[in-house]
Amino acid sequence: MRTPARVSACLFALFSAAGAGAAPQLATAPFRPDSGTLTVRCGMLIDGISDTPVRDATVIIREGRVTYAGPTAGATVQGEVLDLGKHTCLPGLIDMHDHIADRPNDTHDLRIYFTRDAATQRVVAQENANITLAAGFTTIRSPGAYIAWAENDIRDRVNRGEVAGPRIQAAGIYLTIPGGGGDLLVPGVAEKDIPAHVRMGVARGPEQFAEKARLAVAHGVDFIKVIASGAVLAYGGVPGSPEMTPEELRAVVQVAHAAGIKVAAHAHGAQSIKEAIEAGADTIEHASLADDEAIALAAKRKVALSMDVYNGDYIATVGREQGWPEEFLRKNDETTEAQRQVFTKAWKAGAPIVYGTDAAVYPHGLNGRQFRIMVARGMPAMDAIRAATSVSARYMGWEDRVGALAPGRFGDLIAVPGNPLEDITLLEKVPVVVKGGLLFKYPAK
Numbered sequence: 001m002r003t004p005a006r007v008s009a010c011l012f013a014l015f016s017a018a019g020a021g022a023a024p025q026l027a028t029a030p031f032r033p034d035s036g037t038l039t040v041r042c043g044m045l046i047d048g049i050s051d052t053p054v055r056d057a058t059v060i061i062r063e064g065r066v067t068y069a070g071p072t073a074g075a076t077v078q079g080e081v082l083d084l085g086k087h088t089c090l091p092g093l094i095d096m097h098d099h100i101a102d103r104p105n106d107t108h109d110l111r112i113y114f115t116r117d118a119a120t121q122r123v124v125a126q127e128n129a130n131i132t133l134a135a136g137f138t139t140i141r142s143p144g145a146y147i148a149w150a151e152n153d154i155r156d157r158v159n160r161g162e163v164a165g166p167r168i169q170a171a172g173i174y175l176t177i178p179g180g181g182g183d184l185l186v187p188g189v190a191e192k193d194i195p196a197h198v199r200m201g202v203a204r205g206p207e208q209f210a211e212k213a214r215l216a217v218a219h220g221v222d223f224i225k226v227i228a229s230g231a232v233l234a235y236g237g238v239p240g241s242p243e244m245t246p247e248e249l250r251a252v253v254q255v256a257h258a259a260g261i262k263v264a265a266h267a268h269g270a271q272s273i274k275e276a277i278e279a280g281a282d283t284i285e286h287a288s289l290a291d292d293e294a295i296a297l298a299a300k301r302k303v304a305l306s307m308d309v310y311n312g313d314y315i316a317t318v319g320r321e322q323g324w325p326e327e328f329l330r331k332n333d334e335t336t337e338a339q340r341q342v343f344t345k346a347w348k349a350g351a352p353i354v355y356g357t358d359a360a361v362y363p364h365g366l367n368g369r370q371f372r373i374m375v376a377r378g379m380p381a382m383d384a385i386r387a388a389t390s391v392s393a394r395y396m397g398w399e400d401r402v403g404a405l406a407p408g409r410f411g412d413l414i415a416v417p418g419n420p421l422e423d424i425t426l427l428e429k430v431p432v433v434v435k436g437g438l439l440f441k442y443p444a445k
């Protein structure tokens with residue numbers, strides 16, 4: 001094997017120009033191997049699927065895709081070499097619940113969306129995309145934005161290579177009842193003063209909802225987001241109480257599945273979780289107040305729960321500091337600990353768990369903080385990692401593309417110093433990010 005140190009020294013030199021001393025950021029331009037092939041030498045490899053890691057491993061990425069991932073002994077070095085001999089390599093992480101077009105400091109006064117122009121919206125989304133990729137999340141699902149189709153815009157700009165960011169699946173709009181958890185009716189603002197593009201997904205009755213679902217499909221969304229029951233950060237409503245009816249949910253699922261796309265249902269309460277599962281939803285977000293029956297149903301039907309078990313801590317502290325509406329804070333207190341207990345039960349009952357943080361309620365870039373709560377609440381570290389890699393990929397319908405370091409999938413790789421199976425918080429500060437075989441982040445020397 002060629003000495004990797006020589007080549008990696010060049011990479012160090014390249015990236016040390018990016019800003020020594022400061023927290024590692026994305027490179028101004030990603031490093032693209034001249035040969036089209038990048039060989040990554042890893043002290044340890046967690047491939048996103050296997051039960052056990054491989055020590056002294058090599059990953060080879062050619063033309064953006066993984067061609068080899070396994071023991072170094074079985075690898076033939078090709079192209080440029082990135083020496084991460086003291087690091088653990090993992091697949092790029094996946095966040096199933098990252099509102100890429102919104103930011104948390106806007107959440108407490110929703111009126112900001114009534115005046116935000118398209119140019120500002122694009123800057124916000126672009127900043128979030130940069131930060132999210134730098135945090136090691138190379139793929140996300142963006143389940144709705146208040147400004148219609150803002151997610152589609154950032155997704156397409158990342159795909160065209162204009163913006164550094166994760167691979168994105170966009171839902172585009174929230175499908176929600178009038179005054180529901182995804183509607184932007186704000187107390188004290190007359191309905192006529194609210195622009196139509198922030199209420200694009202509001203409907204009532206199965207026919208209207210089917211029509212909204214077809215509108216979303218026509219706009220090229222990757223999946224559909226329904227607000228089955230009340231939201232925590234919305235006025236009126238109880239987080240657990242059903243909003244959309246079973247008939248409305250079924251109408252949306254029918255349109256989505258006929259178009260070959262999945263449905264993510266926002267549901268806190270046990271009844272609405274069960275109704276969403278019965279209606280055919282593919283994943284349930286939040287699931288804070290699930291009962292034993294709802295958990296058993298999710299386990300039986302293999303419907304994944306995406307539970308944002310960290311962000312209650314953020315809302316409780318920052319929300320109080322910033323004077324968020326008392327109603328939001330109260331609902332947050334009512335759902336945070338309850339949700340963590342449900343998480344433990346659901347995991348033990350065999351319900352599929354995917355990694356979803358509700359980033360945008362808490363800041364983009366802190367996505368990795370949720371791992372520590374999942375592990376503290378009973379999930380083995382390897383399973384928490386799989387929840388954020390291969391399991392999420394499966395529920396996105398992207399298991400042929402992302403979620404594992406395995407031949408054929410995209411060359412999306414992160415690395416951390418040390419062993420994340422012993423210290424899961426290592427995933428909160430990811431110093432190395434490769435996406436599609438391009439090196440986007442490397443620590444300055």
Ligand SMILES: [Zn+2]
Pocket residue numbers: 097099143358
């Ligand atoms: Zn959300």
